[in-house]
Amino acid sequence: MKTFGSACLLAVAATLCMPAAPQAVTARPEQAGMSSDRLGRLDGFLSRMQAEGKLAGAVTAVVRRGTLVSLKAHGFADLETKRPMQADAIFQIQSMTKPIATVAVLMLMEEGRLQLADPVAKFLPEFAGVQTPHIEPAKQPGQR
16 A cells, blocks of 8 residues: 555656646656656556556656656556546546645655654644653654
8 A cells, every 4th residue: 555655646746746838848758867767667566556456547747847758648547448548637636735745745855854753843842742642752852
């Protein structure tokens, strides 16, 4: 299930990063500083997810610095009729809070402003001294 969440996050992040203009500049991955081999891993991952029955279909878009590097449809839009997914498929999107917050956290991590090991109280002082459900004191910075 962890890999499914990663695939969803990747798809949402790619969607959020796409330029609003429908005529996005396109280029081969290497022209945009990316690897075709590495992008091929995404195709393989989605194929495995589909083969395992964890994913019916997906549309992936990879954009780097405003340049569309890859736009692909994978699998089926409708499993019953075996209608193939189209790159311009319309999706119903629900509950976007978690993916948007996740992308924001990943951006902060990339900038070095946030580490996964940082205590919550560093950013929200109200959480200092909060205990876990097992009634153990929360670990202080530097403790393991």
